[in-house]
Every structure is written in structure tokens, then in C-alpha cells.
Amino acid sequence: MGTQELSYLLLGLSWTLGLTAIGFAGGIPFGIGIALMRVSSNNWLRRPAMAWIGLFQGTPLLMQLFVAYFGLPLLGFNLPAWAAVAIALTAHASSFLGEIWRGAIQAIPKGQTEAALALGLPDSSRMFDVVLPQAFKISLPATVGFLVQLLKGTSLAAIVGFIELTRAGNIVSNQLYRPLLVFGVVGAMYFAMCWPLSWWGRKLEQSMSKGINK
Amino acid sequence: MKLDFSVVANAWPNLISGTIGTINLAIAGMCIALVIGILGVAILRAQMRMPNLLVNAFIEIIRNTPFLVQIYFIFFALPLIGVRLNPTATAIIALGLNGGAYAIEIIRGGVESISKGQTEAGLALGLHKHEVFFYIVLKPALRTIYPSLCSQFILLTLTTAICTSISAFELTYVGQRIEGETFRSFEVYFTLTMIYLVISFLTMGLLNAIGRWAFNYPQR
Numbered sequence: 001m002g003t004q005e006l007s008y009l010l011l012g013l014s015w016t017l018g019l020t021a022i023g024f025a026g027g028i029p030f031g032i033g034i035a036l037m038r039v040s041s042n043n044w045l046r047r048p049a050m051a052w053i054g055l056f057q058g059t060p061l062l063m064q065l066f067v068a069y070f071g072l073p074l075l076g077f078n079l080p081a082w083a084a085v086a087i088a089l090t091a092h093a094s095s096f097l098g099e100i101w102r103g104a105i106q107a108i109p110k111g112q113t114e115a116a117l118a119l120g121l122p123d124s125s126r127m128f129d130v131v132l133p134q135a136f137k138i139s140l141p142a143t144v145g146f147l148v149q150l151l152k153g154t155s156l157a158a159i160v161g162f163i164e165l166t167r168a169g170n171i172v173s174n175q176l177y178r179p180l181l182v183f184g185v186v187g188a189m190y191f192a193m194c195w196p197l198s199w200w201g202r203k204l205e206q207s208m209s210k211g212i213n214k
Numbered sequence: 215m216k217l218d219f220s221v222v223a224n225a226w227p228n229l230i231s232g233t234i235g236t237i238n239l240a241i242a243g244m245c246i247a248l249v250i251g252i253l254g255v256a257i258l259r260a261q262m263r264m265p266n267l268l269v270n271a272f273i274e275i276i277r278n279t280p281f282l283v284q285i286y287f288i289f290f291a292l293p294l295i296g297v298r299l300n301p302t303a304t305a306i307i308a309l310g311l312n313g314g315a316y317a318i319e320i321i322r323g324g325v326e327s328i329s330k331g332q333t334e335a336g337l338a339l340g341l342h343k344h345e346v347f348f349y350i351v352l353k354p355a356l357r358t359i360y361p362s363l364c365s366q367f368i369l370l371t372l373t374t375a376i377c378t379s380i381s382a383f384e385l386t387y388v389g390q391r392i393e394g395e396t397f398r399s400f401e402v403y404f405t406l407t408m409i410y411l412v413i414s415f416l417t418m419g420l421l422n423a424i425g426r427w428a429f430n431y432p433q434r
Contacts, residue, residue: 060375155280
């Protein structure tokens with residue numbers, strides 16, 4: 001494998017990172033929205049959030065990519081491939097992050113909310129200044145775990161035809177006729193990106209369980 | 215914008231056989247995954263250095279690379295070591311290996327959650343060693359990990375969609391063939407998405423019912 005092939009793979013890798021970043025960055029605000037709707041006592045907010053989570057966790061990411069890729073143009077949006085993929089990844093991320101953060105919000109002891117109420121804090125302050133900062137800390141390991149999952153998930157954009165790392169590997173492998181070498185290198189690149197994140201997530205989890213046992 | 219679902223509806227026999235293909239892949243993959251999971255935990259508990267290292271390396275590699283890359287790698291690697299299998303069998307192996315890495319982690323957690331005092335209490339009550347293992351270690355361990363195993367099974371079922379990339383016979387592959395014949399991409403994939411949704415909801419309901427029936431005894 002020459003430098004030309006390697007630089008092509010690295011170009012694909014930059015797209016993989018880009019898609020992950022867009023999906024994650026987009027997933028954060030929508031994920032917070034989904035989590036807040038999901039813990040709301042109002043049925044009109046809670047039920048749609050539950051449906052949203054069930055829809056994205058009950059179907060393959062590949063189908064979500066296909067539906068966004070072919071469906072968005074039908075709705076009149078003329079988008080480049082990467083934008084359709086990014087929208088699907090954002091929606092996917094919002095449902096998973098929403099469910100993770102829902103769990104974290106509900107894990108905060110009720111006394112915290114009651115204390116905030118007793119102090120006369122307004123509703124928004126109670127959620128954003130008291131509950132969410134603590135929930136954020138609890139949810140960090142699972143959030144990092146999902147980031148790894150999202151990074152791996154971007155590889156499915158290859159099946160839709162978008163040239164990221166896996167698709168680049170496919171193309172190079174077809175040129176060189178050395179699939180094992182190429183996919184070995186591609187796999188190693190993914191590993192180099194995911195493993196430090198997994199390691200960090202595990203460290204966070206360990207330090208947190210220590211804190212709980214104290 | 216004109217949607218035409220009739221071409222998809224007309225292909226219902228294919229969709230049904232594709233659905234069965236997906237369920238077959240998921241069940242076969244999960245069986246291999248469970249075997250790998252139990253073997254892996256047995257090896258880890260034996261505390262030998264080299265095998266321990268290999269199992270941990272296996273877990274880390276599988277968990278930190280995408281399934282798509284794994285399935286491509288296995289698809290091209292098997293013929294090189296002289297194993298010629300059809301795409302569906304290759305897909306089952308890939309699913310089994312992938313699920314196996316996650317199963318090891320889950321089962322390890324379950325076995326570790328049973329405290330030693332519980333085994334000792336069973337022995338002190340005069341139960342036989344096998345009885346202690348089955349009723350006092352295995353059953354509560356299974357109950358602890360059952361929910362995680364169930365969600366892992368659902369994940370595996372959804373992962374089967376990726377097996378279309380090596381043209382294994384399952385629902386997405388069938389869908390891509392229908393798309394190729396009718397050019398109704400959105401209608402096809404929308405229908406597939408709904409079928410997957412029904413599959414995962416029914417599976418979840420079934421697994422929950424089995425769990426309630428199998429672990430229906432008081433906790434404390």
C-alpha cells in the first residue's frame with residue numbers, strides 16, 4: 001500500500017471524524033430536549049419522546065440512513081449526501097443520548113429537587129442549575145460509550161455510498177486486490193480512534209463507582 | 215412527490231422470507247455469541263496469563279471496530295485459510311464473534327455479582343455441589359444479566375441489517391433487490407424500517423414474558 005492509498009484512507013478518516021462530530025454535536029441539544037420531554041409529567045411531551053426513542057432504538061441505523069437519504073429529497077430538501085447522513089446520525093444520537101440522560105436525571109435523588117423547591121428556585125433553575133449538572137456527571141461514562149458507538153456507526157454511511165473510512169477502504173481494496181491488508185489497516189485506524197475513548201469511559205466509570213462506595 | 219407502496223406490497227412473499235432470514239441470522243448469531251461468552255468467561259476465570267490476554271484482546275478489538283469492517287475482514291479472511299462458506303454462514307460467524315465479545319462482558323458481570331457467601335450458605339444447608347451451582351449461582355446470575363442479554367439480542371437483531379453488505383440472505387438484502395427492480399427506494403426502506411420495528415417490539419415483548427415466567431420467584 002503506497003502513500004497515495006494511505007492518504008486516500010486518511011481523507012476518508014477525516015470524513016469519519018467529521019460525521020461523528022456533526023452527529024454528536026447535533027445529538028447533544030436534541031438529546032437534552034428528548035431527555036427533558038421524557039421526564040416531563042405532561043403526557044403530550046412524554047409520549048412523543050418515548051415514541052422517538054423507541055423508533056430509533058428499535059430499528060437498524062442502516063435503515064435510518066437509507067430513509068433519510070431517500071426520504072429527505074422526497075420532502076423537497078435537496079441535500080448533499082453528507083448532509084442527509086449527518087441528519088440521520090443526529091436523530092439517531094438524539095434518541096440514544098436522550099435515553100442515557102433520562103436515566104441520569106432520574107438517578108438524581110429526589111431530595112435535590114425538593115431542596116431546590118424549598119429554596120424557592122424557579123422551575124428552569126431547578127432543572128438547569130441543580131439537577132442537570134449532577135446528571136451530566138453521572139451520565140458521562142455512558143455518553144462516552146455512545147460516542148464510540150456513533151463513531152463505529154458512521155461506517156454504515158459506506159453502504160449508502162458516502163466515502164468515509166470504510167468506503168475508502170472498500171475502494172482501495174478493490175484497486176489493490178489485497179482486502180485483508182486494507183481492512184486490517186482500516187480496522188486499526190478505527191481502533192486507534194475508539195480505544196482511547198473506551199479507555200477514558202472505563203476510567204470515568206471506575207472513579208465514579210469509587211465515589212459511590214465511599 | 216408521489217409515493218407508491220403497491221410495488222412493495224406486491225413483494226410480500228419476499229419480505230416474509232427475508233424477515234425469516236433476519237430472525238434466523240439473529241438466533242444463530244446469538245447462540246454462537248452465548249457459547250463464546252460462556253467459554254470466554256471460563257477462560258478468564260481460570261486466570262492463566264496468555265489465554266487471559268488473548269480473550270481481553272479479542273474483546274477490545276471487537277468492541278472498538280465497526281461491525282461492517284469486521285464482516286468484510288472475515289468475508290475475505292475465511293477463503294484464505296481454506297474455509298469456503300456461503301455469505302449467510304459467513305454472516306452468522308461474524309455476528310457470533312461480534313456478539314460473543316459483548317456476551318463475555320455481560321456474563322462475567324453476572325457471575326461476579328454472586329457473592330461467595332451465597333455458595334457457602336448453600337453448601338452449609340447440605341445441598342449438593344451441582345445443586346448449589348444450578349440453583350444458587352447460575353439462576354440468580356442469569357436473572358441479573360437477563361435484561362442485558364435481552365437488549366444485546368435486540369442489538370444483534372438490528373445489526374443483521376449490515377450483513378447485506380456481503381449479500382447474506384436477510385431482510386435488507388431482500389429490500390435492496392426489490393429496490394433494484396422497482397426503483398422505489400424510499401417506499402422499500404420505509405417498509406423495511408417498520409418491519410424491523412415490529413420485529414424488535416415483538417422480540418422484546420416475548421423476551422420480557424419469558425423473563426417473567428422463568429424468574430418468577432421472590433427476590434428477598
